[in-house]
Amino acid sequence: MKKEECKCIxxxxxxxxxxxxxxxxxxxxxxxxxxxxPGKVITNNEGIIQLEVQGETIKGLTTIDIGKSKDxxxxxxxxxxxxxCTLEAKED
Numbered sequence: 091m092k093k094e095e096c097k098c099i100x101x102x103x104x105x106x107x108x109x110x111x112x113x114x115x116x117x118x119x120x121x122x123x124x125x126x127x128p129g130k131v132i133t134n135n136e137g138i139i140q141l142e143v144q145g146e147t148i149k150g151l152t153t154i155d156i157g158k159s160k161d162x163x164x165x166x167x168x169x170x171x172x173x174x175c176t177l178e179a180k181e182d
Contacts, residue, residue, distance in 0.1 A: 096176045122162040
């Protein structure tokens with residue numbers, strides 16, 4: 091069973107988490123403003139992630155720079171082999 095964790099942290103801390111913890115093959119679900127983007131991580135190059143989007147209406151590859159999107163982060167769910175982590179953005 092996967093360990094589940096939920097944190098309320100700053101957007102800068104979320105960006106740092108994505109840079110260090112998100113690996114290719116992981117599943118990530120991004121809530122940026124009014125946009126929800128679920129997908130499988132293909133690459134993570136210092137917080138610039140390439141996702142294989144797994145939405146119902148939109149599919150395909152996209153690249154997201156988490157650092158440049160940090161003002162719009164509401165929540166990120168990160169799922170890997172042994173854990174599922176929900177990071178909720180708090181106001182700075």
